[in-house]
Each structure stands twice: as structure tokens, then as C-alpha cells.
Amino acid sequence: xxxxxxxxxxxxxxxxxxxxxxxxxxxxxxxxxxxxxxxxxxxxxxxxxxxxxxxxxxxxxxxxxxxxxxxxxxxxxxxxxxxxxxxxxxxxxxxxxxxxxxxxxxxxxxxxxxxxxxxxxxxxxxxxxxxxxxxxxxxxxxxxxxxxxxxxxxxxxxxxxxxxxxxxxxxxxxxxxxxxxxxxxxxxxxxxxxxxxxxxxxxxxxxxxxxxxxxxxxxxxxxxxxxxxxxxxxxxxxxxxxxxxxxxxxxxxxxxxxxxxxxxxxxxxxxxxxxxxxxxxxxxxxxxxxxxxxxxxxxxxxxxxxxxxxxxxxxxxxxxxxxxxxxxxxxxxxxxxxxxxxxxxxxxxxxxxxxxxxxxxxxxxxxxxxxxxxxxxxxxxxxxxxxxxxxxxxxxxxxxxxxxxxxxxxxxxxxxxxxxxxxxxxxxxxxxxxxxxxxxxxxxxxxxxxxxxxxxxxxxx
Amino acid sequence: xxxxxxxxxxxxxxxxxxxxxxxxxxxxxxxxxxxxxxxxxxxxxxxxxxxxxxxxxxxxxxxxxxxxxxxxxxxxxxxxxxxxxxxxxxxxxxxxxxxxxxxxxxxxxxxxxxxxxxxxxxxxxxxxxxxxxxxxxxxxxxxxxxxxxxxxxxxxxxxxxxxxxxxxxxxxxxxxxxxxxxxxxxxxxxxxxxxxxxxxxxxxxxxxxxxxxxxxxxxxxxxxxxxxxxxxxxxxxx
Numbered sequence: 001x002x003x004x005x006x007x008x009x010x011x012x013x014x015x016x017x018x019x020x021x022x023x024x025x026x027x028x029x030x031x032x033x034x035x036x037x038x039x040x041x042x043x044x045x046x047x048x049x050x051x052x053x054x055x056x057x058x059x060x061x062x063x064x065x066x067x068x069x070x071x072x073x074x075x076x077x078x079x080x081x082x083x084x085x086x087x088x089x090x091x092x093x094x095x096x097x098x099x100x101x102x103x104x105x106x107x108x109x110x111x112x113x114x115x116x117x118x119x120x121x122x123x124x125x126x127x128x129x130x131x132x133x134x135x136x137x138x139x140x141x142x143x144x145x146x147x148x149x150x151x152x153x154x155x156x157x158x159x160x161x162x163x164x165x166x167x168x169x170x171x172x173x174x175x176x177x178x179x180x181x182x183x184x185x186x187x188x189x190x191x192x193x194x195x196x197x198x199x200x201x202x203x204x205x206x207x208x209x210x211x212x213x214x215x216x217x218x219x220x221x222x223x224x225x226x227x228x229x230x231x232x233x234x235x236x237x238x239x240x241x242x243x244x245x246x247x248x249x250x251x252x253x254x255x256x257x258x259x260x261x262x263x264x265x266x267x268x269x270x271x272x273x274x275x276x277x278x279x280x281x282x283x284x285x286x287x288x289x290x291x292x293x294x295x296x297x298x299x300x301x302x303x304x305x306x307x308x309x310x311x312x313x314x315x316x317x318x319x320x321x322x323x324x325x326x327x328x329x330x331x332x333x334x335x336x337x338x339x340x341x342x343x344x345x346x347x348x349x350x351x352x353x354x355x356x357x358x359x360x361x362x363x364x365x366x367x368x369x370x371x372x373x374x375x376x377x378x379x380x381x382x383x384x385x386x387x388x389x390x391x392x393x394x395x396x397x398x399x400x401x402x403x404x405x406x407x408x409x410x411x412x413x414x415x416x417x418x419x420x421x422x423x424x425x426x427x428x429x430x431x432x433x434x435x436x437x438x439x440x441x442x443x444x445x446x447x448x449x450x451x452x453x454x455x456x457x458x459x460x461x
Numbered sequence: 462x463x464x465x466x467x468x469x470x471x472x473x474x475x476x477x478x479x480x481x482x483x484x485x486x487x488x489x490x491x492x493x494x495x496x497x498x499x500x501x502x503x504x505x506x507x508x509x510x511x512x513x514x515x516x517x518x519x520x521x522x523x524x525x526x527x528x529x530x531x532x533x534x535x536x537x538x539x540x541x542x543x544x545x546x547x548x549x550x551x552x553x554x555x556x557x558x559x560x561x562x563x564x565x566x567x568x569x570x571x572x573x574x575x576x577x578x579x580x581x582x583x584x585x586x587x588x589x590x591x592x593x594x595x596x597x598x599x600x601x602x603x604x605x606x607x608x609x610x611x612x613x614x615x616x617x618x619x620x621x622x623x624x625x626x627x628x629x630x631x632x633x634x635x636x637x638x639x640x641x642x643x644x645x646x647x648x649x650x651x652x653x654x655x656x657x658x659x660x661x662x663x664x665x666x667x668x669x670x671x672x673x674x675x676x677x678x679x680x681x682x683x684x685x686x687x688x689x690x691x692x693x694x695x696x697x698x699x
Contacts, residue, residue: 066601066602066604179534181612250670253677254673256673257601319545325617325622341545341618341619342545344545
């Protein structure tokens with residue numbers, strides 16, 4: 001039996017007053033009933049709302065269970081783990097509501113269009129709803145969400161979809177990197193940014209699963225994986241030459257485990273790679289024409305021949321040439337290239353070669369209450385103008401344990417021509433990490449993120 | 462499509478062994494060859510009393526043979542994050558700490574076994590610890606730890622900070638290996654049985670390549686076979 005996960009744009013009443021008083025679409029009504037039933041169960045019940053949410057993450061201090069706190073971020077398993085997680089959750093809703101046809105909808109905030117497309121659907125934002133003429137609390141409501149639309153710059157999917165490879169060996173591909181432990185494109189944007197933008201419970205992996213909109217957000221992320229898979233030329237990690245034998249072995253043998261550890265629900269990677277095996281499909285997996293054109297243009301511009309599997313030889317080897325330590329946001333920091341680091345670094349500082357790429361790694365990043373988004377600025381000299389090398393979402397740092405750390409890679413290659421034009425020839429670069437302006441939290445006092453190490457990488461000459 | 466392009470597309474998946482860690486696998490291979498030569502040459506077959514000369518070299522060879530391949534992913538990360546001029550030093554530091562901690566742990570277990578007057582051949586001892594490993598393999602918490610097996614803490618690219626962070630990376634890699642492989646390695650401290658070593662190594666390497674395979678039967682079967690072999694030895698010796 002194949003169920004269709006529908007776009008909530010076609011299900012929502014689209015008006016808060018109507019959502020509070022009128023009957024909802026059956027898909028959303030079943031979802032609300034299911035969430036309500038889950039919330040009524042004790043946390044010790046694997047079908048309960050808290051168990052489902054805690055499977056993703058637990059707030060600091062929560063006694064752990066073996067199948068809790070699994071959220072698989074900064075990993076090549078981000079997409080498959082969340083796909084299995086959604087399927088398990090969806091099954092719980094079906095079981096509790098007795099509706100075997102129900103499928104989780106998705107919230108496609110990536111479609112260019114009206115502001116409402118990027119605002120949390122009204123069925124999730126009203127505090128009460130009307131059921132059989134009775135006003136009852138709305139189980140899909142969650143407090144402290146940002147009421148505004150998600151900034152359009154935070155839902156761009158062209159860059160993520162434009163990468164034809166699921167994994168790459170240094171800079172990540174669509175889904176991650178090999179070796180593992182990097183954030184794939186789609187995990188970064190839109191996933192992380194949307195979490196931050198919604199805020200409230202969604203702002204931390206420890207609590208995100210407690211917000212009912214979480215599941216529709218991830219349904220859309222899962223759909224984007226299907227969209228990417230359907231694009232001509234997309235190379236999955238198991239394609240010949242696409243990843244190391246070790247990663248392929250890890251990928252193929254992965255089993256995702258949920259529920260009671262004594263008798264868990266398990267999903268193999270074979271099941272996960274084919275959503276129809278889970279019994280669902282998405283209403284739309286084709287991009288609107290304008291987005292499809294933009295993705296194809298970006299792929300062509302990146303030199304990725306459509307239909308041809310890229311191989312390792314197409315990727316440069318990156319090597320560190322400079323590093324600095326213990327940087328706090330807002331602080332200017334000069335990073336001198338270490339001439340003795342390597343032949344490449346020596347050639348750069350001697351001015352006998354220029355780099356063909358530049359990547360900035362922020363590793364060991366910690367924060368307790370950071371801004372949602374930080375910009376990495378680079379100057380070719382302390383008195384030169386700042387270039388925006390990239391930006392990072394701090395999803396994962398707030399609301400988690402103090403020792404929680406994140407690593408970020410920022411591809412500064414697009415600003416490299418500007419740095420070279422200004423006369424930078426491989427000497428000192430100046431770097432600053434600052435909260436992004438023009439956001440809802442921009443006027444807040446920066447409570448600082450601390451970066452244990454900033455490293456500059458260039459392709460080996 | 463050119464022949465060269467076709468050949469590139471159909472070639473097998475690339476090697477998982479970065480250049481910087483190849484010598485680790487080579488070292489392991491050499492240890493696998495050297496170990497039986499040493500034990501046979503020294504005339505002590507499968508049993509070496511920990512409190513006698515020669516035990517330390519045997520244990521070191523076993524650590525190199527069995528555990529070095531498991532350090533390869535961490536070493537690959539250290540290699541990639543080090544300045545080229547510092548790669549050898551940082552990798553050597555990481556591997557040195559990893560090895561040193563295994564040697565120290567082995568010594569500690571050996572001393573404990575000596576205090577407890579465990580017989581040198583250690584058949585019952587080994588069987589007991591392999592059974593512990595079999596039971597531990599069913600643990601959900603152990604499975605969770607396996608997922609994190611390849612995570613490596615940040616490594617500075619050079620200098621004293623680089624050496625310190627590489628040492629920490631080696632210690633973290635050892636700690637995970639010790640938690641996951643501790644029972645079988647404890648068995649190995651006394652019982653230098655080649656089949657035990659082979660089975661335990663195969664189980665550990667398989668798990669490293671399949672860390673998310675929930676309650677994978679392969680390592681369990683390997684350890685069960687080893688346990689059966691040890692049981693035959695224990696029964697036969699009585």
C-alpha cells in the first residue's frame with residue numbers, strides 16, 4: 001500500500017481564525033488527534049510523544065535510555081536516520097488513531113512565492129481549535145516559535161541540489177562527507193537554518209522533536225533527498241567510486257533502531273533507500289521549472305557533467321596552511337600562513353603560486369545561547385574591507401550540553417579572486433565571526449560563540 | 462565516452478586507506494607474521510606467563526596486529542588535519558599514545574591475573590572473557606558507542622598544541638577501542654591462542670566496518686566459534 005505525503009499548502013486553512021473555528025483537513029485532524037494521544041501516554045511508553053521526541057534528543061540532565069538521544073547530525077547518516085525516524089513516528093500515529101491510510105504531510109517552504117509559504121502553517125500556530133463544536137487546546141501548538149516568515153535566504157535549495165555527489169572527500173556533498181562527520185549541504189541549508197528560524201523548541205536538537213512542526217520540516221528534508229535522487233547525474237554514496245569501501249560498508253550495513261530496546265523497531269538501509277518500501281511517496285518530487293533550471297545551471301557551472309559519475313580524481317587534496325586558536329565571535333584575528341607548514345604554504349608565502357581554493361574550518365565551536373546565524377568575514381589585510389566568506393547556523397549549540405561542539409566548513413573560494421585582487425598573496429588573512437545582521441535576533445547582545453580552532457585549507461599545489 | 466573515462470567509471474570503490482595510515486596496516490601485517498615466529502621460536506607456544514621476559518614483546522605484537530588497524534580512521538583524520546611538515550610527528554604521537562595505553566592496560570591486567578594466581582595458559586580465563594564479550598555484544602549501549610567509533614576530537618595542525626591534541630586523539634581512540642574490545646583483549650593477555658586472536662580480530666574489524674549494524678550476528682558467531690574452541694581446550698585439559 002502506497003500512501004502519499006501531501007504538501008501542507010494544499011491542506012491548510014491558511015487563516016488563523018478559520019483554523020481556530022473550522023474543521024481541519026482530515027490529514028491534519030488525524031495528525032492532531034495522534035499527537036494528542038501520544039501526549040497522553042507516559043514518557044516510559046515507546047509510543048508516547050516524549051519518547052518520540054527524546055529519541056531525537058534529550059535536554060541536559062534527562063536520564064538517558066539506549067534508544068534516546070540518537071539525533072544523527074553532522075553525518076552522512078543524517079538523511080537515512082531521519083527517514084527511518086519519520087517512518088517509525090508515522091506508524092505510531094497510524095496505530096494510535098486507527099487510520100491506516102494516514103501519511104505525514106510535508107511543509108515545502110522552499111517554493112518561491114508568498115510569505116505564507118514560509119510561515120508556520122496556521123494549524124500549528126493557533127492555541128485552540130474547535131472539535132465537535134467544543135473549543136479544545138490545539139495539540140499542534142508549540143510556544144515561543146518565531147511568528148514571522150522564514151527569511152528567504154534560509155530556504156535556498158539550489159546550492160544543495162546543485163551538488164551531484166552525495167558525499168565528497170573534504171568539502172561535503174549533498175548528504176555528507178567521507179570520512180564521515182561533516183555537515184552535508186541539505187543538512188546545513190535549509191535544515192539547520194529553518195530550525196533556528198522557527199526557534200522555541202525547534203531551536204535545539206534536544207527539544208526539536210517536541211514541536212509538531214518538526215515532523216513536517218523533516219518530511220520536507222526527506223522529500224528533498226528524493227528530489228535530489230531524481231535529478232539527472234546525482235551520484236549516491238554506493239555508486240562505484242563515489243565513496244570509500246569503508247563508508248560503503250558502513251552505509252550498507254546500517255540498521256536504524258527505535259522504540260523499546262528490548263523489542264525495537266528496526267529499519268535496514270535497503271528499506272530506507274527505497275521509500276516505497278515504507279509505503280509512502282511524495283505528492284511532488286519534481287522541482288518547479290525555475291528552480292529546476294537554476295539547479296541545472298549551477299551543476300553545469302560547477303563543471304559536473306550530467307549523467308557521468310564523478311570520480312575521486314576530480315577532487316583536489318586540501319591541506320591546512322594556517323591555524324589560530326580560541327577565537328570569540330566579534331573578535332578580529334590575524335591568521336599568518338605558516339611558511340614551514342608545507343611546500344604549498346612555502347610557495348604561497350613566497351608568492352610563487354596562488355591558491356585555487358580557500359576553505360575556512362571552524363572547529364570545536366561552543367556556545368550556550370548564541371545568535372542563530374553567524375557570518376564569517378575575511379580581510380586580505382587588517383585595514384582592507386571585509387568579505388563575506390559564508391555563514392553558519394548555530395543549530396545544535398543552544399539547549400544542548402555545555403560540552404556540545406560543532407565543526408563548520410566555510411568555502412571561501414568565491415571570495416578568493418577579491419582577496420587576490422587586493423594583493424593578498426598567501427600571507428596573513430584576517431578573520432572575524434559576527435552575528436548576521438537583519439535577523440530577528442540581530443539586536444540582541446552577542447552572547448558569543450567560542451571557536452577552539454580556525455584553520456585555513458588550500459588545495460595542494 | 463573514452464576508454465579512459467569508462468575505465469574510471471567502472472573501477473572499484475577507492476581504497477579506504479589514506480597514504481598516511483598505510484604503514485599502520487603494514488605494521489599490523491608484519492606483526493601477524495612475526496608473532497607466531499616469535500612464540501614458536503621462543504618455545505612457549507600459545508602460553509606466556511605475563512611475569513616472564515618475552516611477554517611484553519608478545520603483547521606488543523598482539524596489540525600492533527589486532528588493534529592498529531582499528532586506529533587507522535583516527536590516524537587518517539590526524540593526517541588530514543596536520544601540516545604536511547608535521548604529519549609524521551602527529552600521526553606517530555597519536556599512534557604512540559594509542560599503543561602505549563594498550564601496553565599499559567595489558568600490564569595492569571597481567572598483574573591482576575598474577576595476583577589472582579590465574580594459570581599461565583589461561584584457558585578458563587579466556588573462555589570467561591570471551592563469554593563476557595558475547596554478552597556485551599547484545600548491549601544497546603555498546604551499540605551506541607560503536608556509532609561514535611570514528612569520531613576524533615579536534616587536532617591542531619602542528620607545534621606543541623598539535624602534539625598534545627594528537628596525543629588526546631590517540632587516547633580517545635584507545636578508550637573507545639578498550640571499551641568495545643576490552644573483554645577479548647583481556648582474554649588475550651594470558652591466552653595467546655592463535656585462533657582466539659584470529660577470531661577476536663575478525664570480530665573487531667568486522668564491527669569497525671559495520672558500526673551501525675544493530676546486533677550484528679557476524680561478530681557474535683565469530684566469538685561463539687572462538688568460545689567453542691576454547692571450551693574444547695578447557696575440557697581437554699582436564
